Amino acid sequence: MTMKIVVITGSPHKKGTSALLADEFIRGAKEAGHEVSRFDAAFENVHPCIGCNKCEYGKKTCVFQDAMNKLNPMLLDSDVIVFATPIYYWNFPAQLKTVIDRFQVTVFSMRGKKAVLLATAASKESWVKGALDMEFNNMLRFIGWEDAGRIYALGCSVRGEIENTNYPEQAYELGKSLE
Numbered sequence: 001m002t003m004k005i006v007v008i009t010g011s012p013h014k015k016g017t018s019a020l021l022a023d024e025f026i027r028g029a030k031e032a033g034h035e036v037s038r039f040d041a042a043f044e045n046v047h048p049c050i051g052c053n054k055c056e057y058g059k060k061t062c063v064f065q066d067a068m069n070k071l072n073p074m075l076l077d078s079d080v081i082v083f084a085t086p087i088y089y090w091n092f093p094a095q096l097k098t099v100i101d102r103f104q105v106t107v108f109s110m111r112g113k114k115a116v117l118l119a120t121a122a123s124k125e126s127w128v129k130g131a132l133d134m135e136f137n138n139m140l141r142f143i144g145w146e147d148a149g150r151i152y153a154l155g156c157s158v159r160g161e162i163e164n165t166n167y168p169e170q171a172y173e174l175g176k177s178l179e
């Protein structure tokens with residue numbers, strides 16, 4: 001089945017480690033015939049949520065008219081939402097967390113979609129992914145998403161390191177095998 005996939009990246013490095021996972025995932029997904037759109041959060045203008053609740057959880061529009069106007073229709077229209085990100089202090093970087101906080105508008109309209117997490121980190125220690133893993137669990141549970149796969153590319157601080165691992169291949173295979 002052809003699916004609509006939106007990939008949200010979190011890194012400010014266009015040629016970084018998580019960008020490689022995103023690119024390989026997208027290559028696999030496109031080869032499988034899926035339709036992919038991409039939102040590079042670090043290069044978009046997204047104001048942090050100020051909790052005013054003027055949106056009334058999506059009944060009304062957000063007080064900020066910014067790049068979320070582009071992402072929201074992509075989110076609502078998608079079958080799969082992919083987060084491709086470095087780990088910053090054990091969690092999503094601010095660039096991506098800012099986008100997630102702005103889910104206040106779409107949060108109750110995204111039930112039933114699939115979600116994928118592709119994350120990179122410098123450390124090889126498995127505890128480094130604990131908080132992000134739990135955050136992702138909570139998103140799946142609260143928003144009502146199905147877990148469609150997670151890759152934690154640990155021990156990868158720069159591009160040269162991840163290129164010598166099979167994580168890019170894992171990301172390609174995950175994109176290709178989505179169903």
Ligand SMILES: Cc1cc2nc3c(=O)[nH]c(=O)nc-3n(C[C@H](O)[C@H](O)[C@H](O)COP(=O)(O)O)c2cc1C
Pocket residue numbers: 011012013015016017018019085086087088089090091120121122123124128156157158159
């Ligand atoms: C502000 C900042 C915080 C980071 N925090 C962590 C961390 O908590 N654990 C870790 O293992 N690596 C951490 N790193 C390293 C990055 O996760 C790692 O270099 C990653 O590969 C960068 O991905 P990118 O090339 O896609 O930007 C941090 C890097 C930065 C710049």
